[in-house]
Amino acid sequence: MSDDKPDAAALLHLRAAGLVKGAPLALPITPASMFRLPGEPEAGVDAYGRMSNPTWVALEEALGHLEGAPVLAFPSGMAAITAALFATLEAGDRLLLPADGYYTPRVLADRFLKGLGITVETRPTTRLAEGGFEGIRAVLIETPSNPGLDLCDLEQITAAIRAAGGVSIVDNTTMTPFGQAPLALGADIVVASDTKAPGGHSDLLMGHVASRDTALLAAMRDWRTMTGSIPGAFDAWLLHRSLETLELRFERMCDTADAIAPRLARHRAVHALSFPGLPDHPQHGLATRQMRRAGFLIGLSLADAATAERFIAACPLIEPTTSFGGVHTTGERRARWGDDVAPGFVRLSVGTEPADALWDAIDRALTDAEDPGGRS
Numbered sequence: 395m396s397d398d399k400p401d402a403a404a405l406l407h408l409r410a411a412g413l414v415k416g417a418p419l420a421l422p423i424t425p426a427s428m429f430r431l432p433g434e435p436e437a438g439v440d441a442y443g444r445m446s447n448p449t450w451v452a453l454e455e456a457l458g459h460l461e462g463a464p465v466l467a468f469p470s471g472m473a474a475i476t477a478a479l480f481a482t483l484e485a486g487d488r489l490l491l492p493a494d495g496y497y498t499p500r501v502l503a504d505r506f507l508k509g510l511g512i513t514v515e516t517r518p519t520t521r522l523a524e525g526g527f528e529g530i531r532a533v534l535i536e537t538p539s540n541p542g543l544d545l546c547d548l549e550q551i552t553a554a555i556r557a558a559g560g561v562s563i564v565d566n567t568t569m570t571p572f573g574q575a576p577l578a579l580g581a582d583i584v585v586a587s588d589t590k591a592p593g594g595h596s597d598l599l600m601g602h603v604a605s606r607d608t609a610l611l612a613a614m615r616d617w618r619t620m621t622g623s624i625p626g627a628f629d630a631w632l633l634h635r636s637l638e639t640l641e642l643r644f645e646r647m648c649d650t651a652d653a654i655a656p657r658l659a660r661h662r663a664v665h666a667l668s669f670p671g672l673p674d675h676p677q678h679g680l681a682t683r684q685m686r687r688a689g690f691l692i693g694l695s696l697a698d699a700a701t702a703e704r705f706i707a708a709c710p711l712i713e714p715t716t717s718f719g720g721v722h723t724t725g726e727r728r729a730r731w732g733d734d735v736a737p738g739f740v741r742l743s744v745g746t747e748p749a750d751a752l753w754d755a756i757d758r759a760l761t762d763a764e765d766p767g768g769r770s
C-alpha cells in the first residue's frame with residue numbers, strides 16, 4: 395500500500411477536541427429546513443436545509459478524515475454515483491462501466507444517460523485496461539467487483555485514464571476506507587455506498603463522494619443542491635455514530651473471513667471459491683499490494699441453485715437478505731437478480747459473530763445442504 399491506514403484513534407476524538415465545557419460528547423442531531431438568516435446571506439452560514447446542514451458537516455468531516463480528502467454526503471450509494479456521473483458527463487461523451495460490477499449503474503446508464511446523448515460501453519473488471527481509454531470521458535471502476543470479487547490494478551488504470559484525458563471514478567463500497575485507498579492510488583473521485591459496512595447495522599441508506607479535485611467537488615455539490623439529492627439529518631447522524639465502530643467491525647469481519655475462507659475452500663460441498671485473500675485467487679498478488687485487507691465478502695459456488703438455497707436456509711447464523719456489510723452474516727444467491735454468476739453462487743457477507751460459532755454453523759449447513767436426507 396502506498397499510504398497509511400486511516401487513523402481510527404483520531405477519528406474518535408475528531409469532534410471532541412472542539413467542545414466547550416458542558417457540551418455533549420455525542421454529536422447533537424440538527425433536523426432543520428430553516429435557519430435564522432437576517433440581512434444578507436453569508437458564506438459558511440447555514441441558510442436553507444437543501445444547501446447545508448450541521449449534521450452533514452460533522453459526518454463529512456469524519457468521512458473526510460477516513461478518505462484523506464473532502465467528502466460530500468448523499469442519501470444512498472446510487473445518489474453518490476449519480477452525482478459523480480452527472481458532474482462529469484455531457485452529451486456526446488463516452489462512459490465506460492464495469493460489465494460485472496454492481497448492476498444498477500448499468501441500468502441507470504441504459505435507462506437515462508443514453509437518452510441524453512452519452513455513449514455507454516462496458517468491459518469486465520479484469521480486462522478494464524484492454525482497448526485503452528482514448529476518447530472516454532469517465533470510467534467507473536469497482537475492485538473487488540460485486541459480486542464476483544475480481545480485481546483490477548487501480549494505480550495502473552487510473553494513470554492510464556488520466557493520461558488519456560478522462561476521469562476515474564472508483565466505487566470503494568466493498569472495501570471501505572479501512573480496506574483500500576483509491577485516491578492514494580490515483581483515483582479522481584471515490585464513490586461509496588455507506589449503506590453497507592459503514593452503516594453496518596442494516597438500518598440506514600447513505601453514500602458519499604470524495605475527491606481532491608476542487609472543480610469536480612464543486613460540480614457534485616451543485617448537483618446535490620439543485621437536484622435535492624440530500625441526506626436526512628437523522629440518517630447522517632446515525633451513520634456518524636456507526637463510523638465510530640467501523641474499524642472495529644471491519645477488522646473483525648475481515649479476520650473472520652480470513653479464518654473461514656480456507657476452510658470453505660476445502661469443504662467438499664464447495665465447488666469454487668472467490669476470496670482475494672487466498673493464494674489461489676487469480677489476482678492474489680495484486681490484492682496484497684493494493685488492499686489493506688482481503689475484505690469480508692466471500693463468493694462460494696455450490697452444486698446448483700437448490701443446494702445453495704438449502705445451505706442459506708439451513709444456517710441459523712446466515713440471514714437470507716440482499717445487500718451486505720452488516721453485523722449479521724448474510725448470504726444471497728446472486729443469480730436471482732440476474733448477475734452473471736453460476737446458479738449455485740452465494741455471496742456471503744461475513745458479520746461480527748465470533749468466528750468459531752460462525753464456522754461451526756456454516757460447516758453444518760453446508761453438509762446438510764449437500765445431503766438433505768443424510769441427517770434426518
Ligand SMILES: *Cc1c(COP(=O)(O)O)cnc(C)c1O
Nearest residue numbers: 470471472496540567587589600
Ligand atoms: C449497494 C451498492 C451500491 C449502491 O448503494 P445504495 O446505497 O444501495 O444506493 C453501489 N455500489 C456497490 C458496489 C454496491 O454494493
